[in-house]
Amino acid sequence: MKDESPKVELVPVEKPVDANVIIGQTHFIKSAEDLYEAMVNSVPGAKFGVAFCEASGPRLVRVEGNDGELERCATENAMRVGAGHTFFVVMRNAFPVNVLQRIREVPEVCTVFCATANDVAVVVAESSKGRGIIGVIDGQPPLGVETDSDAKERKEFLRKIGYKR
Numbered sequence: 001m002k003d004e005s006p007k008v009e010l011v012p013v014e015k016p017v018d019a020n021v022i023i024g025q026t027h028f029i030k031s032a033e034d035l036y037e038a039m040v041n042s043v044p045g046a047k048f049g050v051a052f053c054e055a056s057g058p059r060l061v062r063v064e065g066n067d068g069e070l071e072r073c074a075t076e077n078a079m080r081v082g083a084g085h086t087f088f089v090v091m092r093n094a095f096p097v098n099v100l101q102r103i104r105e106v107p108e109v110c111t112v113f114c115a116t117a118n119d120v121a122v123v124v125a126e127s128s129k130g131r132g133i134i135g136v137i138d139g140q141p142p143l144g145v146e147t148d149s150d151a152k153e154r155k156e157f158l159r160k161i162g163y164k165r
Contacts, residue, residue, distance in 0.1 A: 046094035055084025
């Protein structure tokens with residue numbers, strides 16, 4: 001078998017400023033509908049779009065959701081990244097922490113690469129076999145290590161917003 005070096009590309013994810021995105025890998029055509037169900041069963045009132053890239057057969061981007069703008073956003077990102085068996089969930093009125101467990105419980109989900117409101121870019125490798133996600137670049141590098149005061153502020157914030165008691 002001939003050794004082939006893949007081409008590596010950095011693909012920025014575009015999304016509304018007030019939206020979060022979850023990017024992952026899954027393996028079956030029913031993923032789009034199952035991810036839709038995971039979202040609607042997690043946070044009532046969440047607005048979202050789901051796009052899933054088939055890796056064989058007609059190789060279509062399968063789309064579900066309840067918000068046309070977010071469905072288009074998920075679809076456009078899926079087309080730009082163009083990696084088989086990947087999915088994009090773009091959401092408003094919900095945070096990834098509220099839906100990730102349900103998404104991970106979808107039987108065909110293999111990996112979640114990121115869940116973020118940050119600017120994010122996808123590192124994609126391409127060969128004659130197709131395209132795949134190597135990883136993501138999510139956010140900026142750290143500026144330091146938290147102090148006791150920073151830790152206290154973090155803990156107070158989590159309790160104020162109801163995530164800890």
